[in-house]
Amino acid sequence: MNHRRKVTVGGVIKYIVLVLVFIFLAGPLIWEISLAFKGPGDNVYAIPQYLIPKTPTVNNFVEAFHRVPMAHYFANTLVVVAINVLGNIIGCSMAGYAFGCLKFRGRGFAHGLFALAMLMPTEGLLVSTFLLVKSMGLTNTLFGVALPGMVGPLNVLLMTNAFAAVPKELIEAGKVDGANKWQRFVHICLPQVKGTITVVGILAFVASYNDFLWPLVALSDDSKYTLTLGLNRLQGTFYTDPRLVAAGACISLIPIIVFFAIFQRYLFEGLQAGGIKG
Amino acid sequence: MARSVTQPQGRGDARNAPSARRHHRAIDDDGPSSWLFTIPAFFILLLFVFYPFLNTIRLSFTNSRMLIPGHWVGMENYVKLFQSDQFWTALLNSSLYVVCVVPFMLILPLILASLVAKGPKIIGFFRTTYYFPVVLSAVVIGLIWTNLLDSRGLINSIFQSLHWITTPIPFLTDRWLTLFSAMLVTIWEGLGYYMIIYLSALANIDPSLYEAAEIDGAGPIRQFFAITVPGVRSTMTLILFLSSASAFRVFSEVYVLTRGSGGVGGEDITMTMLIQREGTGLSARTGYASAISVVLLIIVGAITVIQQLIVRRGDD
Numbered sequence: 001m002n003h004r005r006k007v008t009v010g011g012v013i014k015y016i017v018l019v020l021v022f023i024f025l026a027g028p029l030i031w032e033i034s035l036a037f038k039g040p041g042d043n044v045y046a047i048p049q050y051l052i053p054k055t056p057t058v059n060n061f062v063e064a065f066h067r068v069p070m071a072h073y074f075a076n077t078l079v080v081v082a083i084n085v086l087g088n089i090i091g092c093s094m095a096g097y098a099f100g101c102l103k104f105r106g107r108g109f110a111h112g113l114f115a116l117a118m119l120m121p122t123e124g125l126l127v128s129t130f131l132l133v134k135s136m137g138l139t140n141t142l143f144g145v146a147l148p149g150m151v152g153p154l155n156v157l158l159m160t161n162a163f164a165a166v167p168k169e170l171i172e173a174g175k176v177d178g179a180n181k182w183q184r185f186v187h188i189c190l191p192q193v194k195g196t197i198t199v200v201g202i203l204a205f206v207a208s209y210n211d212f213l214w215p216l217v218a219l220s221d222d223s224k225y226t227l228t229l230g231l232n233r234l235q236g237t238f239y240t241d242p243r244l245v246a247a248g249a250c251i252s253l254i255p256i257i258v259f260f261a262i263f264q265r266y267l268f269e270g271l272q273a274g275g276i277k278g
Numbered sequence: 279m280a281r282s283v284t285q286p287q288g289r290g291d292a293r294n295a296p297s298a299r300r301h302h303r304a305i306d307d308d309g310p311s312s313w314l315f316t317i318p319a320f321f322i323l324l325l326f327v328f329y330p331f332l333n334t335i336r337l338s339f340t341n342s343r344m345l346i347p348g349h350w351v352g353m354e355n356y357v358k359l360f361q362s363d364q365f366w367t368a369l370l371n372s373s374l375y376v377v378c379v380v381p382f383m384l385i386l387p388l389i390l391a392s393l394v395a396k397g398p399k400i401i402g403f404f405r406t407t408y409y410f411p412v413v414l415s416a417v418v419i420g421l422i423w424t425n426l427l428d429s430r431g432l433i434n435s436i437f438q439s440l441h442w443i444t445t446p447i448p449f450l451t452d453r454w455l456t457l458f459s460a461m462l463v464t465i466w467e468g469l470g471y472y473m474i475i476y477l478s479a480l481a482n483i484d485p486s487l488y489e490a491a492e493i494d495g496a497g498p499i500r501q502f503f504a505i506t507v508p509g510v511r512s513t514m515t516l517i518l519f520l521s522s523a524s525a526f527r528v529f530s531e532v533y534v535l536t537r538g539s540g541g542v543g544g545e546d547i548t549m550t551m552l553i554q555r556e557g558t559g560l561s562a563r564t565g566y567a568s569a570i571s572v573v574l575l576i577i578v579g580a581i582t583v584i585q586q587l588i589v590r591r592g593d594d
Contacts, residue, residue, distance in 0.1 A: 010497070028422045087318075087322075098316045150318075252418055
């Protein structure tokens with residue numbers, strides 16, 4: 001069935017549209033990278049502007065690290081991300097197993113509560129969540145930043161679906177062999193849902209790496225700042241040099257680009273399953 | 279590593295899965311110790327969703343402040359709220375956000391999805407780059423666009439070198455332009471996400487429909503309106519409500535573009551920004567901020583309930 005592609009008017013228009021959308025979506029990122037490499041010899045306010053730096057330099061990156069403790073903020077973010085990824089993988093797998101593979105009284109009701117929680121806008125709970133974390137003495141701690149996101153209701157539902165799809169024969173065979181429900185969880189069911197665990201881990205990673213509102217509220221001590229808060233500070237009134245802001249933004253992009261490249265396929269599935277921005 | 283598990287394909291499946299197993303529900307053959315598995319998840323759920331929900335409602339009827347528990351004051355916060363210009367500004371801005379952003383989220387991602395659904399390798403490249411912005415934080419996106427929209431930024435510079443304008447357009451300092459700039463950023467960020475949701479819906483359309491249309495001589499635009507649009511109708515409903523709820527809750531884009539100020543004179547403040555501003559800090563009026571939160575919860579809740587009703591009706 002190897003027929004040659006004909007060049008049609010419709011085909012040309014399609015590619016023109018695709019390229020225009022590409023410029024709209026990728027252009028700002030490319031521009032930001034160019035800006036980050038522009039040196040003192042470049043007029044960043046030139047009219048007309050130009051893309052290729054005339055005096056390329058990495059000084060902006062050095063300067064960004066120098067002015068704002070980017071490495072420190074990055075380490076803080078990693079702590080929060082690690083807690084959230086582990087928390088979601090463990091907590092959601094366990095709950096998903098119970099809802100998907102076990103039969104017990106009240107299961108439908110309990111599962112329904114998670115579906116309800118998924119619809120709750122956290123912005124509306126901000127003040128009470130802050131008061132609660134404060135009464136626990138966890139404001140201004142990285143654990144306090146991570147805690148509310150440690151088990152995402154959506155992730156519980158994703159894991160439930162995955163566990164519900166584990167072949168019943170496997171579970172029955174485990175029962176016949178005398179495995180109790182903890183052994184069946186670890187040895188039989190978990191290996192079957194590795195893919196969804198990856199998706200859940202990715203969703204938790206992206207959500208906590210990018211979160212802004214909650215850390216903004218929960219942290220006031222800037223030595224505890226996460227990367228998003230640090231970046232926001234980079235843009236603060238002290239620094240009006242767009243090159244520095246661009247360098248900081250580019251630094252924060254590197255981990256997420258690497259992450260995107262490695263887990264692209266899972267990410268796509270995770271997004272299709274309704275994660276991140278929903 | 280081959281993945282042996284079918285991935286869930288959307289929120290719809292997440293909802294339907296338990297009901298498919300309804301006939302098992304009455305049986306308790308794994309015993310009450312099964313609950314042990316749900317403890318970590320329930321701990322977080324009760325502590326950080328249901329408790330704050332109830333506490334927000336309770337606080338909204340008190341005059342509590344950050345460091346003072348306060349006492350019952352009935353509807354006082356709500357009365358104050360409805361007399362506050364700032365509240366109406368925030369409600370207007372957030373509502374306007376829904377009205378302006380949602381149509382773009384409904385239509386543009388569908389066009390994109392149908393352009394990148396299938397084809398040679400290069401199409402896959404476009405598909406990947408289109409959804410990349412989805413994984414970026416709103417703060418980084420806000421910073422990038424602040425640079426672009428600045429009075430001396432790239433966009434003004436382009437317009438000036440084309441002699442379209444003589445003085446820079448105040449994208450980030452005009453009351454209305456700031457809001458529209460933030461909407462542009464939200465759209466930029468959301469296109470890829472909704473494109474992906476549409477892509478999974480497009481995959482479910484029977485390809486023979488397109489073949490039949492081709493034989494009947496229908497062009498790509500006819501096919502789009504006759505097959506694609508009806509084929510993704512339920513997904514469109516889903517996106518209508520998803521994007522409405524998320525547009526109404528907008529925070530980061532406006533916050534970063536206005537450097538946390540909510541625009542000149544705070545005229546660009548949104549509902550979530552108002553909650554953050556009134557409800558945090560040492561002298562915060564937590565009771566009053568909770569009343570704003572309740573209004574947000576009611577509006578977003580209403581959007582969700584209407585969606586569920588429509589989806590349920592569609593199922594029957």
